[in-house]
Amino acid sequence: MTEKTMEAMKKRQNKSSDDYTYVGMVFHRLTRHKLAMVGAFMLIVMLLFVFVGPLVWRADPNEQIEGLEGMFNVPSRAHPLGTDDYGRDVLARMFFGGRISLFIGFVSALTAALVGALVGLVAGYYGGWADDVLMRFTDAMLSIPTFPLLIALASVMGKGIGQIILVIVVFGWMVDARLVRGLVLSLKEQEYIEAAHAIGASANRIMWRHLFPNTLAVLIVSTTIGIGGAIIYEASISFLGFGVQAPFASWGNMLQNAQQFIWNSPRLIIYPGLAIFMTVLGFNFFGDGLRDAIDPKLKL
Amino acid sequence: MDNREILVDIKNLRTFFYTEDGVVPAVDGIDLTIHRGEVVGLVGESGCGKSVTALSIIRLIPNPPGKVIGGEIFFHGEDLLKKNEEAMRMIRGDKISMIFQEPMTSLNPVYTIGNQISEAITLHQKIDDTEAKKRTIEMLHLVGIPEPERRFSQYPHEMSGGMRQRVMIAMALSSNPELLISDEATTALDVTIQAQILDLMRGLQKKLGMAILIITHNLAVVAEMAETISIAYAGKIVESASAREIFKSPRHPYTYGLLQSIPKFTEKKTNEPLPAIEGMVPSPYHMPKGCRFNPRCPFATEKCREEEPEILELTPGHLVRCFHPIES
Numbered sequence: 001m002t003e004k005t006m007e008a009m010k011k012r013q014n015k016s017s018d019d020y021t022y023v024g025m026v027f028h029r030l031t032r033h034k035l036a037m038v039g040a041f042m043l044i045v046m047l048l049f050v051f052v053g054p055l056v057w058r059a060d061p062n063e064q065i066e067g068l069e070g071m072f073n074v075p076s077r078a079h080p081l082g083t084d085d086y087g088r089d090v091l092a093r094m095f096f097g098g099r100i101s102l103f104i105g106f107v108s109a110l111t112a113a114l115v116g117a118l119v120g121l122v123a124g125y126y127g128g129w130a131d132d133v134l135m136r137f138t139d140a141m142l143s144i145p146t147f148p149l150l151i152a153l154a155s156v157m158g159k160g161i162g163q164i165i166l167v168i169v170v171f172g173w174m175v176d177a178r179l180v181r182g183l184v185l186s187l188k189e190q191e192y193i194e195a196a197h198a199i200g201a202s203a204n205r206i207m208w209r210h211l212f213p214n215t216l217a218v219l220i221v222s223t224t225i226g227i228g229g230a231i232i233y234e235a236s237i238s239f240l241g242f243g244v245q246a247p248f249a250s251w252g253n254m255l256q257n258a259q260q261f262i263w264n265s266p267r268l269i270i271y272p273g274l275a276i277f278m279t280v281l282g283f284n285f286f287g288d289g290l291r292d293a294i295d296p297k298l299k300l
Numbered sequence: 301m302d303n304r305e306i307l308v309d310i311k312n313l314r315t316f317f318y319t320e321d322g323v324v325p326a327v328d329g330i331d332l333t334i335h336r337g338e339v340v341g342l343v344g345e346s347g348c349g350k351s352v353t354a355l356s357i358i359r360l361i362p363n364p365p366g367k368v369i370g371g372e373i374f375f376h377g378e379d380l381l382k383k384n385e386e387a388m389r390m391i392r393g394d395k396i397s398m399i400f401q402e403p404m405t406s407l408n409p410v411y412t413i414g415n416q417i418s419e420a421i422t423l424h425q426k427i428d429d430t431e432a433k434k435r436t437i438e439m440l441h442l443v444g445i446p447e448p449e450r451r452f453s454q455y456p457h458e459m460s461g462g463m464r465q466r467v468m469i470a471m472a473l474s475s476n477p478e479l480l481i482s483d484e485a486t487t488a489l490d491v492t493i494q495a496q497i498l499d500l501m502r503g504l505q506k507k508l509g510m511a512i513l514i515i516t517h518n519l520a521v522v523a524e525m526a527e528t529i530s531i532a533y534a535g536k537i538v539e540s541a542s543a544r545e546i547f548k549s550p551r552h553p554y555t556y557g558l559l560q561s562i563p564k565f566t567e568k569k570t571n572e573p574l575p576a577i578e579g580m581v582p583s584p585y586h587m588p589k590g591c592r593f594n595p596r597c598p599f600a601t602e603k604c605r606e607e608e609p610e611i612l613e614l615t616p617g618h619l620v621r622c623f624h625p626i627e628s
Contacts, residue, residue: 128364191400192408197360198400199393199420199471209419213410 029293036289042282046275050098059092062247075267084254084268085261094271097249102279104161104234104250108168109226113219115169116176120215121207123177124184135181138174146171147236154242164243168233176222183215221291228283235276251276304335306374307478307511308357313371315349315356318364324584326352326366328535331611332513334479339505339512341522341543343558344532345581350515353532354481357513358396359388375479394424397472401484403465407456413467414440414452420471439470444500462493466500473504480505481513486521498524519558523547531555534582534592537611541618551614551625553597591623599624 030036057080064086075082081090123134150167157163187193188211196210231251237243238252239259246253251272258268315327327349334340344350355361356368359380373380375396380388392398400406407416417439418432427435433452440448443466456464465485472480482501486494502525505512514525522529523543530540531554539552550556557577579596582588588595594604603623611621 191402191405194360195398195400195406195468195471196408197392198358198398200389200391200423201393201419202389210408214408216410 026290026293030289033289033292035285036293039282039285039287039289042278043286046098046279046282047102049275050095050102054092054095057091057095059089061088061092061096061249064088081271082265082267084257084265090268090271093249093254094251094275097251097254097272098275098279100161100244100248100250101231101234101252101276104164104168104244105227105231105279108165108172108230108233109223111165111169112172112226112230113176113223116173116178117180117212117215117219119173119177120180120182121184121211124181125188125203125207125211127185131181134177138177141171142174144171147240150237151240151242154237159242159245161244164234164237167237168230172226172230172233176219176226179218179222180215183218184211187211187214217294221287221294224283224287224290228280228287231276231280231283235272304337306333307336307338307376308332308334308513309372309374310353310357311372311374313353313356313368313373315352315361315366315368317366322585325535325587326584327356329371330532330535330537331540332530332537334511334513336478337505337509337511338528339514339526341514341516341526341529342532343516343519343522343529345517347581347584348532349535350517350532351483354398354483354513354515357481358392358398359383359385360392390424393420393472393477394475395477396479396481397475397477398481398483399465399468399472399485401487403461403468403485403488406468407464409456412453412455413459413464414454417467417471417474421474424475435474436470439474440467442473442504443467443470445470461489462496465489465493465497469497469500469504473508473510476508477510479511479513481515483515484517485514487516487518494521501525519562531558534584534587536592536621537619538593538621539619540611545618551618551620552593552622553599553624553626554593556626557596591621599626 059079079089079091081094084090084093119134119138123131150171153167154163157166193206193210196206201210234243234250235252235255238250239256241253241256244250244253246257254272255269255276258265258272262269310330310332313327313330313332314325317324317326326347330349330353332340332342332353342350342353352361352366357373357375357380359368361368368381371381375391380391383391407413411419414433414436417436418429421427421432421435422429425432437448437452440451445451445463445466451459451463456467459467468485480501485501486497489497498521501512504510512525514522516522526543528541529543529546530537531546531552532538533554539546539550539555541551546555547559550559554577557575560575561577563574577596578598582592582595588605590606591597591600591604591609594600597604601624607623609621609623611619613619614625
């Protein structure tokens, strides 16, 4: 054996163990996906803005400057993004509004994914009448016009972050349920599931230990895109006035508040609008890239 | 003739599949006896009910559409078909283990192989994780996997087919089963690896003393491994005898045909084509009347087309289901 081949072999052996694990492979592929990296960059910018921003710009988002001269200030040294109709610092409100929007987005998309996974797992695994009942219920939920009901729900349940999350989850789990059910239908015919039966694993164990992790790849992608959707949802609900209530800011209610001043101070609409746009686009790009990276048949 | 204790006794097992196109009698009266520590071969073509028999034993017939509609499967004198799901789960993977045909897909891709073997152990034995890991590494060592400590934390996709089948065997044997069902376990492997795996199974059988039910379409596999062989055709056992008897003096025309169609290297070169069994396996929706083999049988008579033969013991230990058995 020549020295060169020896060296090459050594090199191959020294390949970092990351390259062999599934997560390592997906990460590696993800870094080569341009759109995903653009999305990741946008998300990092937004996260830094929301979480590091307040450390740099320490202003109270709810403090009002009294008097006419405090209102609708154009950007200046004292207020980098100006002030709103109550004389509050817009930059500070953007920070804290973003935290709430992102929080709602994350929590509701994750909860919706879990609920969807549960329904999908049970329906797909048991099949038969359980599948019929659960999937027809899912179809029924999908066919409900969301917004009118949402307004009705909001007026019954009251307004607040918890309620918004609940509403988004109630109307957001169906797509994940269908996705997981479809996957489980094919996964449960795999031989390793038969093998799991053959070592005496229970139904619960097979569902959560053997099937669920195999649906995670798809579920993570759907959740990533779902977070973007949930942020838009929150914004729409807040825009209609049923979401996060004053004086607390969210990007959605900042938009809602600003619509009356669209001709006088259009920047009050542009800031939160741009922030939502950036974040949702970031999540969508990243989620798209994640889907490509997870699919091993696609060359990246 | 065999005075060992009877481990499994299958009597007139009937497993049907109820599909939209009709009823498929996949297994229609299979009898099989496995003694403690015995290696039994179950041989037949695709669709003759071999795998369905295996799945019936561990009660994993997908229902619907499949259903065991008759017969008894005695294991240690208790009828497995009368046990509830909970009791069956205690037996699966503990007393009766199974290895499958496709080593490439029989392991869950998201867990390390160590994790999966440990799971099989802890499902049936109350031991802690470190103990389970120790036992897993022992098992990996036992099935001849080099560097078991390193392999423990590898994922299935990092291993070759032969290695994965070894892992499956390690998993199946981890709780010292009394019966190992090998459902075409070597079919998907290439011949050299196949020989290695068969060697390994034979060695482990001698060492651990479990009974093995080898299900295969490959007569060479059972010739090497099995003590007794049952030949299945269209959901029924047509001949059953010791391996030596089957190969030396097959009595059923189907067995005879199978053996004839194996090329023999000891014979002089001729330009004769290899003899084959005429015709096709009958469609499961339209089983022929009378003996199921009659449309393909060179010895078939009017009686064969009308009546179904019973399985009879022609010489001690040699059972044949035929009206006109070939003379030995």
